[in-house]
Amino acid sequence: MKVVCIGNALVDKVCLLPNDDILREENLPKGSMQLINSEESKRLKTRLEELKSEIATGGSAANTANGIANLGVSTTYIGMVGNDELGDFYEKDMRENNISTHIFRSPDMATGLALALVSKDGERTFATHLGAAVTLSADNINETLLEGYDYLHIEGYLISNNELFNKIIDCAKKCGVKISIDLASYNVVEENLEYLKTVCKGVEIIFANEDEARAFTQKDAEAALDEIAEYANIAVVKIGAKGSLIKHNGQKMRIEETKRNKIDTTGAGDMYAGGFLAGLCKGEDLTKCGKLGSILAGNVIEIMGTKMDAQRWTKIEEEIAEL
DSSP states (O other): OOEEEEEEEEEEEEOOSSSHHHHHHTTOOOTEEOOOOOHHHHHHHHHTTTSSSEEEEHHHHHHHHHHHHTOEEEEEEEEESSSSSHHHHHHHHHHHTTTTEEEEEEEEEEEEEEEEEOTTTEEEEEEEGGGGGGGGGGGGGOOHHHHOOSEEEEEEGGGGOOOHHHHHHHHHHHHHHHEEEEEOOOHHHTHHHHOOOOOOOOEEEEEEEHHHHHHHHOOOHHHHHHHTTTTEHHHEEEEEEGGEEETTTTTEEEEEEOOOSSSTTHHHHHHHHHHHHHHHTOOOOOHHHHHHHHHHHHHTTTTTSSOOOHHHHHHHHHHHTTO
């Protein structure tokens, strides 16, 4: 089994906030993803320089690819970076995590940067300058690129480029690849609701957290799950510390979450999708897939950022072995 992930290739700068004042001052709704321009990115980056921070490759689909690959499933990532040092760093990091790539290079735009602002309660808010990532276009995508894969995982952040999103979905369907979509962020869903409901019809999997599910359906988690299941073969609603809900063929499953030491929720949803998709590729039942997703998500929130070291992955393997 093989998975291909497509998304905005971004370098994450994860910063721990002493309080939420900066979110209010910068008009950044807590828990959202806001797009900012190059000048705003530079200014905000300067303002955040004194805070504790880490830098790592990121982007929602890239984080999911990292989770899948680290569970031993063949994984490829498609994205666009700049022809710069951060672009080199991005490709190198992918290779080191056993992820094969189709990385395109923009000749005149810098690699995108996502400033992940982590509140005291672990909630993350993104101020993202897409940079070169935004130049990934329908022209970059063709059937040859997607042939031979079992699953395509696409992040909802790409939804704003309707032509690109349509091309990805169309090529995947023609290649017989099962489509997995992560709804990405509640404000992205709100801004693209009608289009999103059109392209989600008939996909294999939809992943959403409570806020995204509510934005998609105007309903709370349980009822939202039922409606999302009308679009996808497998519907997943992540409900934070309460675990996750799964629905398939009329059957509902609840996956309980174990208590974790929450430090930073950045990448939790992405890692959940990674564990879930890896489970599907290994032929596990949906309950086991949900548990794998929870284990990955539960571990990534115990660290700062989204990149877990070898010791952490060993811990994950031990947790999986106990299932």
